[in-house]
Amino acid sequence: MPTESTCYQSVPQAILTASRVELTDIALNVLEGSLPSDIYGHCFTVGPVGSVDSGELPYLDGSPVFNGDGMVYRLDFDSSDTARITTRLAKTPCFYADRATHANNQYAPYRFQNHGLSRFSLALGMRNQLNTALLPFRSATDDRDRLLLTYDAGRPYEIDPLTLDVVTPVGSNQEWRPESSLLTPFLPVLTTAHPCFDPITHEILTVNYGRSPASFLETIPPLEAAAELPSVLAAWLEAIARLFRLELPFKFLLATLATLSADSWAFWLRQFEALTLIKMDDFVYLVRWDGEGDLERWRLVLPDGSPVKIHQSLHQIGITEHYVVLVDTAFSIGLAEVLNNPVPANQPLEREIRHLLAGAPSPDSVVYLVRREHLHHGQIPAKAELEAKVTAQKLVIPREVLHFAVDYDDAAGDRIRIHMGHVCASDAAEWLRDYDQLATDPSLSPPSRLKGMLLYETDISVLGRYDIDPHTGQILASQTLCQDPETWGVALYTFRDALPTVHQPQTVTQMYWYAGGLFPELLTEFVVNLFEDYRYRVVSVPELLHIVADNQGKPTCLFRLDTQSMAIADTYQFPCSLDASTQGYLINSPQFVPKVNSPADDPTAGYLICHVFEGDRPQIWIFDASHLSQGPVCKLDHPSLSFGFTLHTAWLPTLQPCPANYTIPAREDYEPLLAHKSQAIQALFDQEVFPHCDV
Numbered sequence: 084m085p086t087e088s089t090c091y092q093s094v095p096q097a098i099l100t101a102s103r104v105e106l107t108d109i110a111l112n113v114l115e116g117s118l119p120s121d122i123y124g125h126c127f128t129v130g131p132v133g134s135v136d137s138g139e140l141p142y143l144d145g146s147p148v149f150n151g152d153g154m155v156y157r158l159d160f161d162s163s164d165t166a167r168i169t170t171r172l173a174k175t176p177c178f179y180a181d182r183a184t185h186a187n188n189q190y191a192p193y194r195f196q197n198h199g200l201s202r203f204s205l206a207l208g209m210r211n212q213l214n215t216a217l218l219p220f221r222s223a224t225d226d227r228d229r230l231l232l233t234y235d236a237g238r239p240y241e242i243d244p245l246t247l248d249v250v251t252p253v254g255s256n257q258e259w260r261p262e263s264s265l266l267t268p269f270l271p272v273l274t275t276a277h278p279c280f281d282p283i284t285h286e287i288l289t290v291n292y293g294r295s296p297a298s299f300l301e302t303i304p305p306l307e308a309a310a311e312l313p314s315v316l317a318a319w320l321e322a323i324a325r326l327f328r329l330e331l332p333f334k335f336l337l338a339t340l341a342t343l344s345a346d347s348w349a350f351w352l353r354q355f356e357a358l359t360l361i362k363m364d365d366f367v368y369l370v371r372w373d374g375e376g377d378l379e380r381w382r383l384v385l386p387d388g389s390p391v392k393i394h395q396s397l398h399q400i401g402i403t404e405h406y407v408v409l410v411d412t413a414f415s416i417g418l419a420e421v422l423n424n425p426v427p428a429n430q431p432l433e434r435e436i437r438h439l440l441a442g443a444p445s446p447d448s449v450v451y452l453v454r455r456e457h458l459h460h461g462q463i464p465a466k467a468e469l470e471a472k473v474t475a476q477k478l479v480i481p482r483e484v485l486h487f488a489v490d491y492d493d494a495a496g497d498r499i500r501i502h503m504g505h506v507c508a509s510d511a512a513e514w515l516r517d518y519d520q521l522a523t524d525p526s527l528s529p530p531s532r533l534k535g536m537l538l539y540e541t542d543i544s545v546l547g548r549y550d551i552d553p554h555t556g557q558i559l560a561s562q563t564l565c566q567d568p569e570t571w572g573v574a575l576y577t578f579r580d581a582l583p584t585v586h587q588p589q590t591v592t593q594m595y596w597y598a599g600g601l602f603p604e605l606l607t608e609f610v611v612n613l614f615e616d617y618r619y620r621v622v623s624v625p626e627l628l629h630i631v632a633d634n635q636g637k638p639t640c641l642f643r644l645d646t647q648s649m650a651i652a653d654t655y656q657f658p659c660s661l662d663a664s665t666q667g668y669l670i671n672s673p674q675f676v677p678k679v680n681s682p683a684d685d686p687t688a689g690y691l692i693c694h695v696f697e698g699d700r701p702q703i704w705i706f707d708a709s710h711l712s713q714g715p716v717c718k719l720d721h722p723s724l725s726f727g728f729t730l731h732t733a734w735l736p737t738l739q740p741c742p743a744n745y746t747i748p749a750r751e752d753y754e755p756l757l758a759h760k761s762q763a764i765q766a767l768f769d770q771e772v773f774p775h776c777d778v
């Protein structure tokens with residue numbers, strides 16, 4: 084594989100910079116080119132924009148850029164010559180609690196803090212930041228498209244496509260099982276950021292799962308391997324004890340631990356559960372919702388009857404005509420993040436804990452297949468019904484994955500085709516710290532302006548197409564592709580009707596992926612060491628270090644993958660930095676928009692809308708999806724528009740208000756969880772939360 088296509092690469096500051104100011108119907112400036120006359124509809128994008136503490140991005144304290152309130156951006160193409168943008172923060176009940184506790188000293192004991200990728204208050208629980216993805220849907224009786232906003236560690240919420248206001252959670256607190264029995268109003272609920280909607284059956288399929296400490300700690304190297312175990316372990320436990328206000332019981336525990344060796348993990352976990360009363364079990368439910376009624380769920384078990392266990396996350400799921408496809412994805416979030424980062428402000432301790440606990444994600448993808456016709460008579464948790472079970476077929480696909488797509492057509496239930504983007508040898512849950520050192524020269528630190536940035540890959544990415552026999556779990560055929568420079572840092576995809584509410588494409592024939600490239604500033608000694616022994620390595624570590632020598636890297640690319648031939652059919656390569664001191668380009672949040680009146684079965688008759696970062700300038704670029712290599716046909720921006728590291732997108736042809744035929748009233752939803760709370764916490768909800776939610 085050639086590796087000559089290096090160039091200077093420096094991360095553009097715009098990707099770490101975001102405003103929390105909400106914009107209403109702002110006309111964008113046309114920087115270059117012209118707005119196509121046959122573009123139409125409404126593009127939605129969501130991304131994190133910091134917290135009430137930070138006020139905006141970048142974070143000054145080094146918190147990861149992915150930890151932040153969701154901001155929804157809607158780009159409207161409904162006037163002839165102007166694109167207009169409206170933005171709104173995702174204001175969940177916990178958003179109002181976070182804002183009130185930050186602003187009012189009376190509520191200071193209940194304040195939230197960033198713990199790695201999670202934001203947590205011991206008294207109030209986990210923030211549901213709703214900053215990750217969107218899902219259009221319509222129930223069997225709806226006459227319009229509706230829209231969900233999602234997050235991996237919280238319930239999805241319906242938003243109003245017209246006002247962008249948060250309308251209601253999907254499912255009451257009673258209908259979701261939290262990851263732990265933490266006795267807080269804001270429960271740590273794990274789900275997928277990418278639920279699926281089937282426009283033929285009008286079903287939304289999602290998941291609700293929990294990991295026991297043993298499950299998530301299995302991905303961490305044995306503590307016994309660390310020479311400095313006793314002091315670091317003690318410091319970590321003390322920090323958790325302080326966080327959970329359990330200093331006295333932990334003093335006893337620490338004294339006991341000093342005498343332990345090999346079984347310290349299992350012992351500690353049992354003690355932790357006993358002392359904190361936090362029960363964390365392994366469970367996975369497949370959840371179905373018809374857009375109108377109660378949630379219905381099935382607990383997943385393997386053919387031998389044992390429960391399915393998720394070790395990392397279920398960031399994305401997929402559906403075919405006859406199957407639901409779940410993948411244990413290479414990324415962890417939830418209460419594990421809080422335990423791994425018990426004292427965010429204590430950098431020396433954080434550094435030691437990271438060194439001790441960091442483990443690379445599994446290099447393989449564990450896949451579970453559930454036959455949809457087996458999903459009958461599920462448990463209705465709202466009616467406290469007995470648990471129902473469904474069996475899942477398990478298989479393993481080599482290489483890790485975060486994002487994938489499946490063909491809806493599954494050959495009458497006999498063959499499932501999965502399209503995967505393997506972001507090899509990288510950890511989406513790791514970010515650049517102040518104390519990191521460059522892999523090329525450990526005496527040097529990356530630029531401090533980049534602290535909080537996602538750490539990129541340490542090997543070239545691979546695209547894979549897999550045909551699976553769902554009856555046996557056998558991989559019938561597979562084809563993979565890695566190509567320099569296109570597949571360095573493969574990230575997100577889009578394609579025509581990727582999130583359909585009416586027309587369900589049977590197969591995915593053309594996928595548009597972007598790849599972030601390779602940035603020497605983000606290749607730290609820590610992350611290279613973490614993946615030094617990566618099982619499927621294509622580019623050796625010495626070769627990797629050779630590529631990034633002298634501030635060289637790989638360019639950012641946007642390309643079309645023909646999934647039939649598994650060849651890259653069209654590429655746009657973004658400009659590189661001019662020299663070692665000049666910031667370059669990055670891209671995010673691609674969305675396919677069909678050309679008006681184009682045939683629904685033409686997968687390239689449309690435009691790609693992308694967020695592009697050029698130095699400190701955020702822009703929106705529009706590409707003709709059939710001519711990527713010709714470059715953007717239009718570039719847009721506005722001095723008030725600063726969106727930072729946005730994530731996923733959706734597109735709707737028309738805008739109509741949310742029909743409001745489904746609502747979970749906040750007061751009814753939270754009152755059972757507040758029943759035994761202090762008067763101060765009840766007052767917080769009465770005065771600062773409920774008045775904003777139930778209007």
Ligand SMILES: [Fe+2]
Nearest residue numbers: 276398486731
């Ligand atoms: Fe995602």
